[in-house]
C-alpha cells in the first residue's frame with residue numbers, strides 16, 4: 001500500500017481543492033464539537049464545584065429521615081372498636097369523677113362533662129365521632145397507644161440492618177405544648193405578647209425547636225464557642241442571627257457582594273461574641289395568672305369611681321419585668337373555706353389531667369452555630385443552585401445540639417421544660433430519627449424497600465414498612481440523580497452532535513470523493529490499488545478530523561474558559577452565599593478538564609469522521625475507472 | 633522495421649509482448665448492445681511502436697484499456713508479457729499495471745496542486761518505489777524532456793506541450809515495458825505534437841519500451857512500425 005507520507009502529500013491536494021467547502025465543513029463540525037466540549041468542561045466544572053461546596057454542612061452525607069406513624073393515625077379513631085373504647089372511658093370517667101368529688105367534698109355535675117363521642121347527622125345518616133374536647137377521649141387514646149406502641153429505634157435498626165447504615169441519630173421536637181416562650185428584649189418581658197408572638201415557639205420565622213444528635217449538629221457549630229453552663233446552646237439560621245444581632249435587613253436590591261459581606265459579618269460577630277437571647281417560658285397556668293393580673297388591674301382602674309364595685313377576692317399582680325417570675329398576689333381576701341374548696345378543686349382537676357400549677361422559667365439561649373438560611377438567593381443562578389444543593393436539616397427550625405444540652409448545669413430543669421410530654425397522644429410526634437448511609441444507593445434502596453408511603457391506608461402497619469422515610473438533611477441523593485441526568489443529557493447531546501457532524505462531514509467528503517472520481521480513475525490507471533485510494537481518502541479524512549479536533553478543543557476550551565472568567569467570580573460569591581461558606585476560600589468554577597472525557601470526545605470525533613468517509617469511499621472504489629475517465 | 637532495430641536487442645527477438653486472442657468487448661446502452669471490440673486477435677512484439685488508427689468510435693480507446701487492464705474482455709484472452717490478465721485479481725492487476733504499463737492521456741491529467749516533480753513521482757508512490765530512487769528517476773526523465781528547471785512549478789504554470797511531456801515521463805517512472813497513449817497529441821499544436829512524436833521515438837530507443845498509440849495524427853502514424861486500423865471494433 002501507498003506510504004503514509006505519500007498519502008499525506010496527495011490528501012493535502014484534496015484539502016486545497018475545495019477550500020470554501022472544506023472551510024465551511026470544518027467550521028460547522030468544529031462548532032458542533034466545540035459546543036459539546038464546552039458543555040462537558042462546564043458541567044464537569046459545575047459538578048465539581050457543587051461537590052466541593054457540598055462538603056460544607058451536612059451535605060455530602062446520605063441521611064434518611066425516619067419517623068414512625070402515630071398509632072392513632074390511619075383511621076383508627078373512627079373504628080367501632082375505638083368508639084366503643086372511648087364511650088366506655090366516658091362512663092368510667094364519670095364514675096371516677098363522681099367518686100373523687102365525693103371524697104374531696106366538691107360539687108361535680110356529670111351533666112356538664114363533655115361526652116366522649118359526638119353523633120353527627122350527615123345526609124340522613126348518623127355518624128359517631130370521637131370528641132377530642134373530652135378527657136375520656138384522651139384517656140382512650142392513651143390506652144390505645146399503650147396497647148399499640150409505635151415502633152422504636154430498635155425496630156428501625158432492624159429495618160435498616162441490610163442496607164449498611166453507619167449511624168442512627170435522634171432529633172426530638174421540643175415540646176412547649178403547655179405554654180409559650182417570649183423574647184425578653186432588653187431583658188424585660190412583654191406581658192402582653194401578640195398572638196403572633198405567642199404562637200411562634202421561638203424566634204420569628206422559626207416553626208420549631210429541635211434537640212438534635214451531635215452528629216447532625218456538629219457541621220454547623222461555630223469554632224471556639226463555649227457556653228457558661230447555664231446558657232442553652234442553639235444553632236440558628238443566618239437570618240435569625242442577623243435579627244438577633246440587630247442588623248437591619250438588606251434591601252431587596254442588594255448585590256451579591258452585599259449579601260456575602262453581610263453573612264461574613266454575621267459569622268464574625270457570632271463567632272467573636274457570645275450572642276445570647278433571653279426568653280421567658282410560661283406554662284398555660286402561669287400565663288393565665290399574668291393575663292388575669294392585667295385584666296384585674298384594668299378592671300379596678302375602670303371602676304375607680306364606682307362605689308358599688310367590689311374588688312375580686314384574689315388579686316394578681318405582675319412580677320418584675322426582668323424576673324420571669326410567676327404573678328404576684330396583691331391581695332387574697334378569700335376565706336379559709338374558699339381556699340380549701342379551691343385547693344380541693346385543683347387536686348380534682350389535676351387528677352383528671354389538667355395543669356394547675358404555674359410553671360415559668362427564664363431561658364437564655366446562646367448562639368453556638370449557624371445554619372444556612374432557607375434562602376439567601378437573589379438570582380436565578382442561586383435559586384437553581386439552592387434547589388440542587390443546600391442543607392435542609394435546619395429548615396425552619398432552631399436546633400439545640402443534644403450533647404451540649406446534656407453538658408449544661410441546668411440540663412435537667414431545662415429539659416423538663418423543653419421536652420415536656422404532651423398529655424394528648426394525638427399531638428405527640430414520634431421521635432424523628434436520621435439513619436446515615438455511606439452512599440446514595442444504600443439510602444435509596446432503604447427508602448424504596450422500607451418506607452411506608454400511604455399513611456391514610458394504614459400501610460405503615462404492613463410488615464417491614466413501619467416508618468415514614470425520606471432522603472433528608474441535604475440533597476446528596478438528588479444531586480447524584482442530577483449528575484446522572486446531566487450525564488444522560490450529555491450523552492444524548494453527544495449522539496445529536498455526532499449525527500449532525502457525520503451528516504455534514506459525509507456530504508462534504510462524499511462530494512469531494514465524487515469530484516475526485518476522474519483523479520481516482522487516473523490513479524488507478526497509473527497503478528493505484530483500491531487500498532491505495534482508500535488510504536488516500538482515509539488520510540484526507542484524518543487531516544480534516546485533526547483540524548476539526550484541534551479547532552473544537554480550542555474553541556470549546558476557550559468558550560468554557562471565557563464563561564469561567566466572566567461569571568466565575570460572581571458564581572463563587574453566589575455559591576458561598578448559598579452555602580454560607582464564609583470561612584472558606586473555595587471557588588466556584590465553570591471550568592474543569594476531565595482528560596478522560598475529552599479523550600473520549602476526540603475519539604468520537606475521529607470515529608465519526610472516519611465513519612463519514614466509509615460510504616463515499618466504498619462507493620467510489622466500486623466504480624469503473626474507465627467510465628469516470630470518459631466523463632469530461 | 634529496420635529503423636527500430638537499434639541498441640535494443642530485445643526488439644530483434646520479436647518476442648510478442650501483447651497477445652490478443654478473439655477478444656470481444658461490448659457495451660450495453662439502453663438494451664442495445666454496442667460491440668466496441670468485436671473479436672480482435674492481434675500480437676505486438678516487444679519494442680514495437682504501433683499506432684491504432686480508425687474513425688471515431690471504432691474502438692481504439694477500448695482496445696487500449698483492455699491492453700492496460702483497466703477493462704476486461706467479455707470473451708477472448710489477453711496475454712501481456714506472458715500473463716493472462718483476465719485471471720488477475722483487482723489487486724494483482726493494479727500491481728501489474730503499475731509495473732508493466734504506462735498510461736498517457738489526451739487531457740494529460742496532472743494533479744493541479746502537486747508540483748511537477750511530485751506529479752511525475754505519483755506512479756512510484758503506488759509501487760512503493762524508494763523516495764531516493766524516485767527523485768533520481770524524476771531528475772533523469774526531466775532531463776530527457778527538458779523540464780529539469782520546471783520540477784518545482786505547478787501544472788498551471790506550464791504550457792500544454794510541457795504538461796504532456798511531463799505526463800509521458802510520469803508514465804515512464806516505473807520503467808514500464810509498455811507505454812499506452814490515447815490521442816497524446818490531440819490537444820497540442822503541431823510543434824508540440826512533433827516534439828511528442830520525437831519523444832516516443834527516443835523512449836523506444838533508450839528504453840526499448842513497446843509503444844502503442846491510439847491516434848488520428850498521421851504524423852505519428854508515419855513514424856510507427858505498424859499501423860493497425862480499426863473499424864467497428866474489428867481490424868481491417
Ligand SMILES: Nc1ncnc2c1ncn2[C@@H]1O[C@H](COP(=O)(O)OP(=O)(O)OP(=O)(O)O)[C@@H](O)[C@H]1O
Nearest residue numbers: 627659661666668687688689690691692693694695
Ligand atoms: N463506457 C461505455 N459505455 C457505452 N459505450 C461505450 C463505452 N465506451 C465506449 N463505448 C462505445 O464503444 C465504441 C468504441 O468506443 P471507443 O472510445 O473505443 O472509440 P474510439 O475509437 O476511441 O473513438 P475516438 O476516436 O472518438 O476516441 C463507441 O461506439 C462507444 O460509443
Ligand SMILES: [Mg+2]
Nearest residue numbers: 692693694814
Ligand atoms: Mg478514443
